[in-house]
Amino acid sequence: MFTNNRRQEERTGKYGTPRLQYLQELVSQFQSATDEETKERIVANLANFAYDPYNYAFLRQLNVLELFIDCITEPNEKLVEFGVGGLCNSCADPANGAIVAQCGGIPLVIQCLSSPVRNTVNYAIAALYYLCNSSNKEEILKPEVIDCIKRFAAAEAVSINFSNLAKAFLDKHVSDKE
Numbered sequence: 757m758f759t760n761n762r763r764q765e766e767r768t769g770k771y772g773t774p775r776l777q778y779l780q781e782l783v784s785q786f787q788s789a790t791d792e793e794t795k796e797r798i799v800a801n802l803a804n805f806a807y808d809p810y811n812y813a814f815l816r817q818l819n820v821l822e823l824f825i826d827c828i829t830e831p832n833e834k835l836v837e838f839g840v841g842g843l844c845n846s847c848a849d850p851a852n853g854a855i856v857a858q859c860g861g862i863p864l865v866i867q868c869l870s871s872p873v874r875n876t877v878n879y880a881i882a883a884l885y886y887l888c889n890s891s892n893k894e895e896i897l898k899p900e901v902i903d904c905i906k907r908f909a910a911a912e913a914v915s916i917n918f919s920n921l922a923k924a925f926l927d928k929h930v931s932d933k934e
Contacts, residue, residue, distance in 0.1 A: 884925060
């Protein structure tokens with residue numbers, strides 16, 4: 757369920773931590789964490805907050821989108837998965853998508869299409885669905901990306917999720933171009 761100010765006040769209570777402060781604490785914990793498991797847990801938590809539009813301004817203010825992008829560059833597959841998941845969750849908002857594009861996130865999301873982790877690929881397809889617009893379609897709609905997504909669309913027997921997401925992407929961004 758999406759949050760609004762009244763619902764947030766009810767959930768937080770009189771002595772609870774305000775959302776911005778809580779997210780700041782998560783970011784600080786991530787920055788000071790030394791072990792991979794702690795980082796994975798924190799990024800997964802941040803990615804869960806990224807689905808709710810109530811949190812979008814906080815995520816931008818705290819540079820969490822950039823943190824997600826950084827996670828995609830890590831060798832740790834869990835950090836990549838949760839990082840691209842956070843981008844996927846937040847990119848429905850055009851302002852968030854613009855930040856991802858400005859920070860060089862699009863090529864990194866495209867690289868996630870070749871991940872061995874199914875969730876990472878699902879998140880990447882969905883993120884590209886939201887990221888693709890008139891200002892960056894040349895960067896996303898390259899022949900190799902379209903070919904990859906067409907293969908996912910044709911792979912119903914392997915994964916209906918990949919297939920459905922890929923078909924939605926093609927219907928929205930490619931079909932009228934062919």
